[in-house]
Amino acid sequence: MRSVRGILKVIETWVAAPQTYFRINAWNKTFGREACTTPENLRVLLAPDFTAMAPDVLALTLVHESAHAAKGQSVIDRAARESPSFKVMLGALRLTNAYHYEAAARAYALFVRSHETARTLINQVELSKQLKDMMGNPEGISAAVGIASSPDPLAVLIQEAAQTALHARIQTEDMLMFLVNKARHNLSPGDDWRFCEPMLRAPHSRGSLVQPRDMDDADLFFRETGRLHQGLQHLSNGGLVTKAAGAPSISITDSHTVRYHVTVTDSDLATKVGAQPDLAARLRGLILKKALEKEHVTLVTFERLLGMWKMYLLARSQLGGYAVE
Ligand SMILES: [Zn+2]
Numbered sequence: 001m002r003s004v005r006g007i008l009k010v011i012e013t014w015v016a017a018p019q020t021y022f023r024i025n026a027w028n029k030t031f032g033r034e035a036c037t038t039p040e041n042l043r044v045l046l047a048p049d050f051t052a053m054a055p056d057v058l059a060l061t062l063v064h065e066s067a068h069a070a071k072g073q074s075v076i077d078r079a080a081r082e083s084p085s086f087k088v089m090l091g092a093l094r095l096t097n098a099y100h101y102e103a104a105a106r107a108y109a110l111f112v113r114s115h116e117t118a119r120t121l122i123n124q125v126e127l128s129k130q131l132k133d134m135m136g137n138p139e140g141i142s143a144a145v146g147i148a149s150s151p152d153p154l155a156v157l158i159q160e161a162a163q164t165a166l167h168a169r170i171q172t173e174d175m176l177m178f179l180v181n182k183a184r185h186n187l188s189p190g191d192d193w194r195f196c197e198p199m200l201r202a203p204h205s206r207g208s209l210v211q212p213r214d215m216d217d218a219d220l221f222f223r224e225t226g227r228l229h230q231g232l233q234h235l236s237n238g239g240l241v242t243k244a245a246g247a248p249s250i251s252i253t254d255s256h257t258v259r260y261h262v263t264v265t266d267s268d269l270a271t272k273v274g275a276q277p278d279l280a281a282r283l284r285g286l287i288l289k290k291a292l293e294k295e296h297v298t299l300v301t302f303e304r305l306l307g308m309w310k311m312y313l314l315a316r317s318q319l320g321g322y323a324v325e
Pocket of ligand 1: 064068076077098
């Protein structure tokens with residue numbers, strides 16, 4: 001409830017003074033975004049073609065954006081609405097995913113509002129079925145693999161790996177904007193090169209102007225992290241856990257319905273992952289490595305992602321380690 005109150009407060013602020021808070025920004029599209037919000041000053045950046053958006057879609061976008069801006073809640077984009085990761089996301093984590101609020105508002109608009117307007121009764125059975133279809137069910141997959149009332153460990157590990165890729169995407173986006181800014185004004189990046197070093201092949205002409213090759217590398221790195229993040233978001237465990245002797249292994253195969261299909265050969269995975277943090281770290285590493293292999297990326301490597309993730313962990317106390325094999 002606290003998060004919804006925070007969201008409402010942001011929307012009220014926006015409605016009261018739209019001139020102050022809304023800006024048009026052509027860069028959004030370059031980064032594949034319709035809108036972007038900076039929580040520090042509550043500013044919303046919209047793509048120039050936002051007027052072409054249907055009012056309903058724009059409203060849902062603003063619900064999503066207001067979740068990012070709500071004070072002290074660090075709501076980020078963890079998994080896209082309708083993606084398998086979204087549907088198995090656990091309750092507490094859902095509240096930190098902006099798509100959760102967008103989907104909840106969408107469910108209301110689709111299934112409840114029309115009944116309210118027409119003053120007709122809502123079929124509760126139908127409503128809960130529709131909600132399950134849209135919002136998913138964190139316990140559903142666990143039941144399918146026979147781990148009663150505990151979260152599916154593999155789904156959680158996939159989400160954690162996706163979060164690492166998301167963080168890399170955001171950091172890369174910042175790097176690209178930083179370099180564009182320097183290149184446009186013919187400035188040398190100076191000491192700030194350190195910020196780009198984990199991402200670029202090898203920054204050129206240290207101390208002098210930004211070179212075209214640096215920009216090409218930064219652009220490639222950005223596109224590759226975006227692809228990796230998207231791939232991980234659509235990773236589904238498919239509920240296939242089979243018993244096997246020896247250490248658990250992970251394989252990702254193509255499937256018609258989901259981009260990847262993860263199989264772990266270990267029926268006691270839930271208990272083991274809970275009790276052995278090093279095993280969880282190894283599995284996270286395996287998921288990330290397999291996803292990298294699948295995407296055939298050239299500049300983004302496991303080691304670079306790991307470096308970026310470590311830098312991030314220094315700044316925040318967050319769980320989720322990786323093991324290097
Ligand atoms: Zn977002």
